[in-house]
Amino acid sequence: MLFNSYIFIFGFLPVTVIGFLISRQVENKSLTLGWLTLCSLFFYGWWKWEFLALILTSIAINLAFAKLLLAEGKPQRLRKIVRIQVLETQSQQGFQNRGEF
Incomplete structure (x- = not known):
């Protein structure tokens, strides 16, 4: 999904923004962060769902x-x-750039 595609502009973006505004009205920070995280993972996995393993691994390590x-x-430690x-982050990026991604 590209930022200038119709599916992003008329599908993903409105749903994400409306969900964000609704979650803000509930005033539950965890719900808002969870909603944005799910939307981010959906956006990231739209092109190839196999990439979700890469970003979830990166999130867990960080x-x-x-x-x-x-x-x-x-301070020394x-x-x-x-x-x-x-x-580690640079190694993962190198793997991503040199691998089959």
Whole structure:
């Protein structure tokens, strides 16, 4: 789905915005974030649903690193964790660019 396609402009975008506005009226932050996450995953998987595994893996790894960073207090160790996370992200992007994606 491209940003300038009719299906995006007249289908996906209105449904996403209306769902977002409704979830905001309920005033439940988790519902709003969940709705936007589902819409993002739907948009990402529209072209090829197999790509969802790639982005879900990336989300899980980055969430684990974020929890590690929040739990760690030593600046020296924080830098090490960030370096590992950057290396992992670049490796994943390299795999995506050089793989069959």
